[in-house]
Amino acid sequence: MAGRPHDESGVQLPPRVTKQSHTRQQVLDLIERLGVGTAIPSERQLSVDLGVSRLTVRAALGDLAREGYLVRRRGSGTYVQQPKISQDLTMTSFSEDMRHRGMVPGSRTLSLKTQLAGARLGRFLNVSPGEQIVVAKRLRLADGDSMAIETLHIPEALVPGLTPKSLSGSFYELMRDTYGIVIASGTQAIEPTVTNEEESAALGVPLHSPAFLFERTSRDADDRTVEYVQSIYRGDRYRIVTELGRREQPARSNDL
DSSP states (O other), rough: OOOOOTTTTOOOOOOOHHHHHHHHHHHHHHHEEEEETOOOOOOOHHHHHHHHHHHHHHHHHHHHHHSSSSEEEETTTEEEEEOOOOEEOSSOHHHHHHHHHOOEEEEEEEEEEEEHHHHHHHHHHHHHSSSEEEEEEEEEEETEEEEEEEEEEGGGSSSSSSSSSSGSSSSHHHHHHHHHHOEEEEEEEEEEOOOOHHHHHHOOTTTEEEEEEEEEEEETOOOOEEEEEEEEEEEETEEEOOOOOOOOOOOOOGGO
């Protein structure tokens, strides 16, 4: 395969800018001048303004929509989207994450009940199926905007007297300050999903919107399981970020 062209001195030239990539950058510049929630011009108008075909405009808008800069609303138009929040894969709470980003975290308790653990939740929480557990469902907010639905499962013996009002802030801070339990470690799994009717209504997004399903089991310093939580995060407001490092490779015999 031929490489990129070189100039007369042999220096490799930068790749040629395509019409689509140039159009994408022009629309990005437009987005920066517009406010969140503002409608951008129609494909027809952008085609005239930028001097390119509607097909090129449509392709550039499609890229920007997939990247989270724009949101398309059927029968309404295309709008500037709120920037996505990078979700680090660390042992921090939702409230800590939002404060770190300069946002005000909030929570609204949707339901709070006590039930038998049953076989599945008993296995996750390492308790007997007949033990009572607390199930709390909360809508998590940042600067007043809905971000996620969180369903907590905790052995009732660990959180006596838990009320909806006490769940208005950080659960990890509540566990530490009220119950003397400090979250030390955990195991988390993430998978893509879509919102159902209940989740869509609570989050204020269309039915079957893209979302992330987080499942976390947390332990205290004594390696005791203290919570199992399922969270549905809005796919249009989140992206997953993690820091990677190479594992040390075992030495080969010819390296010795």
